Structure formats: C-alpha cells, structure tokens
Amino acid sequence: MHTRARIKGALPSLCAKGRRAFTLIELLVVIAIIGILASMVLPALAKAKSRGHSISCLNNIRQLTLAWIMYSGDFDDRLTYNLGGSADRTSFAAKTNINWVNNILSWEVDPENTNTALITEAALGSFTSGNYRIYKCPSDRALSAEQRAAGYTERTRSYSMNAMLGNAGSLIQYGVNQNNPNYRQFFTLSSIPDPANIYVFLDEHPDSINDGYFLNVPDEDFWYDLPGSSHNGACNFSFADGHVEFHKWQSPDTIKPAEPEAAGLPLRISEAARIDYNWISDRTSVERYRTPNPPYKH
Numbered sequence: 001m002h003t004r005a006r007i008k009g010a011l012p013s014l015c016a017k018g019r020r021a022f023t024l025i026e027l028l029v030v031i032a033i034i035g036i037l038a039s040m041v042l043p044a045l046a047k048a049k050s051r052g053h054s055i056s057c058l059n060n061i062r063q064l065t066l067a068w069i070m071y072s073g074d075f076d077d078r079l080t081y082n083l084g085g086s087a088d089r090t091s092f093a094a095k096t097n098i099n100w101v102n103n104i105l106s107w108e109v110d111p112e113n114t115n116t117a118l119i120t121e122a123a124l125g126s127f128t129s130g131n132y133r134i135y136k137c138p139s140d141r142a143l144s145a146e147q148r149a150a151g152y153t154e155r156t157r158s159y160s161m162n163a164m165l166g167n168a169g170s171l172i173q174y175g176v177n178q179n180n181p182n183y184r185q186f187f188t189l190s191s192i193p194d195p196a197n198i199y200v201f202l203d204e205h206p207d208s209i210n211d212g213y214f215l216n217v218p219d220e221d222f223w224y225d226l227p228g229s230s231h232n233g234a235c236n237f238s239f240a241d242g243h244v245e246f247h248k249w250q251s252p253d254t255i256k257p258a259e260p261e262a263a264g265l266p267l268r269i270s271e272a273a274r275i276d277y278n279w280i281s282d283r284t285s286v287e288r289y290r291t292p293n294p295p296y297k298h
Contacts, residue, residue: 054231057137058244061159061201064134065238067127068100068161068200072189079187080123082166084213087179088266089224093211094169100124101135101212105155107144107260113155135159139230142206144260160204160214160225164285165240168213176288180217183285195240199283202237203228205256207263218281222266227280229255237283250275 071080080100085091092104103118112118116132119125128134137158147155164177165186171178177185186192204214205226214225227235233255234248249255253273256263269277 054139054234054236054246057139057158057203057231057236058246060134060137061203061236061238062242062244063128063131064124064159065200065240065242065244067124069189069242070127071124074127077188077190079166079189081169082161082163082213083169084163084171084179084211084215087215087217087224089208089210089215093213097122099212100161100166101157103157104211105157105206105209107147109146109150109152113147114152116156119156132156137203137228137230137236140203140206140228140258142258142260155206157209157212158203158206158228159201160209160212161201162199162284163213163215165198165200179215180285182288183218184288186285189240192240193286196243197283198240198285199237199280200240202235203230205229205263206258207256207260208265216277216280216284218278218284220269220277222268223263223277224266226256226263226265226267227254227276228258230258239283247279 068080072078081098083093083096083099085093093099095102095104100123101119102122103112103115105113119132119135120128120130135157136154140158141154143152143154164180164183167187168177168179168185172185175185175187177183186198189195192198202214205228208224208226214227216223216225227249229235229249231246232248233252234246236244236246238244251270251272253270254276256267
C-alpha cells in the first residue's frame with residue numbers, strides 16, 4: 001500500500017519534469033519560417049487568382065462575340081449599331097436601345113452605372129439570353145469614392161467595341177466614319193477582309209470606358225480611349241472570326257492603375273508606347289486606299 005502510494009504520488013513530478021516548452025528563440029524561428037513560406041505562397045496565389053479572372057474575362061468576350069455574330073446572321077449580315085461621339089471623346093453615344101449597349105459609365109452616382117436593363121434591353125441583349133454578367137470582367141472593381149459611399153459594389157460593364165465595326169449613326173457620311181476617314185468602316189460581317197485580324201471587343205480601362213465605342217486612329221498622338229491592363233499588364237481581345245487573345249502590353253506607359261482619373265486622359269502616346277498603339281491600330285481596320293465606299297443607306 002505504501003509503495004503504490006509513493007509511486008502514484010511521484011508520477012506528476014516525473015511527467016512535469018519530462019515536458020519541455022518552446023523557448024522564445026524557437027518561437028521566433030517558427031514565426032520567421034511561416035513568414036517566409038507565406039511570402040512565397042501568397043504571390044503565387046494572387047497570380048493564380050489573376051489568371052483565373054483573365055480566363056473568365058476571355059470567356060465573357062468570346063460569348064459577346066458569338067452574340068455579335070448571331071446578330072449579323074439574323075439581320076442579313078448587318079453588324080449591330082455601334083454608336084459613338086466625337087474623336088476627342090468629349091461627346092458620347094446617343095442613348096438608344098438600337099445600340100449594342102445603352103449606357104455611358106462615369107465616376108458619378110448615376111443609375112447608368114448600375115442599371116443592367118441598359119445592357120439586357122439593348123441590341124445584343126436577346127442574343128446573350130439577358131446575361132448581363134458577361135459584360136463585366138471579374139477583375140474590374142473600379143469605383144469612385146462617391147460611388148463606394150453610395151453603396152456601389154461595381155459598375156455594369158468592362159468591355160467596348162471597335163469603333164470601325166457597325167453603323168456609327170450620325171458619324172457615318174457616305175459610308176465613311178468621320179472620326180477615322182482614311183480607314184474602312186465595316187457594316188457587314190462578310191465585308192471584313194481578314195476577320196482573324198480585326199478585333200471586335202476589348203476590356204477597356206475603367207477611366208475611359210464611358211460609352212461602348214472604342215476609338216483609336218492610326219498615327220494619332222494621344223490615347224483618348226485607353227485599353228485595359230488589369231490582367232498583369234495585359235488586355236483581352238476578341239476577333240471577328242470568333243477567336244480571343246490575351247495581349248501583353250510592351251510599354252509601362254500603356255499600363256495605368258484601374259482607378260478614377262488615373263489614366264490622365266487624353267494621354268500623350270510616348271515613343272515607348274507607340275508599339276502598343278500600333279498593335280491595336282493594325283487590328284482596327286484597313287486603309288481605304290482612296291477608293292470611296294458606296295454610300296451606306298440607314
């Protein structure tokens with residue numbers, strides 16, 4: 001009895017003696033290792049997330065382009081209206097549902113920034129089954145301070161259309177787009193000579209997106225409409241044959257933060273950024289070669 005009691009009473013002290021806590025130095029080493037691992041893993045996770053957004057964005061503009069092609073099939077080869085404003089982008093598209101979209105985005109607290117009916121009830125809406133989500137890049141969350149204060153979570157659209165495709169309304173005179181008179185305006189799908197090299201949609205920088213009409217004039221000295229660069233310095237494009245491309249910009253001057261007033265528009269095109277501007281210009285249209293197009297009948 002006494003022997004058992006002595007052994008039983010000794011157990012706690014033996015166990016306590018066998019336990020060993022971490023020292024401060026050991027804890028600091030563990031924390032440092034965790035920090036190093038986190039610094040290695042988090043950028044990879046961020047890059048994977050960005051890549052996922054880019055793939056979703058490519059899928060969105062692929063679906064929009066298929067809708068654009070289907071519209072042409074239902075309207076005797078005619079392309080959807082693509083209304084715009086002045087070349088310096090101080091005026092914008094007329095507000096009408098005959099256009100492919102019917103909203104003009106801004107940094108103000110304005111219903112046009114959030115009203116999805118201005119997309120779904122416009123010309124392409126029925127060809128996209130009313131799915132307004134495909135008009136929005138998942139990486140585009142740009143808002144002004146006023147819009148955030150008003151409870152906005154996002155604006156409704158991230159994409160614009162090549163200004164040289166479709167009927168641009170009053171900008172068209174005798175088949176020529178007055179914003180870009182030396183280049184052909186395409187009114188029908190079959191009139192595009194090389195569909196694989198003429199872009200249709202792109203994700204536009206949120207500071208210039210306003211209407212859905214993206215204009216760039218070859219040999220111009222300024223960006224008035226600026227392409228997006230939120231996919232790790234790249235932009236997504238779709239083309240008239242239905243394929244899509246991920247294009248990385250070559251100049252850091254083309255890449256501006258996706259924030260209000262961040263683009264500094266109109267933005268002078270630097271020598272370094274000329275390569276990026278020319279890349280888009282080469283895929284916008286073809287020269288008219290002084291051969292006038294036949295007058296387009298509205």
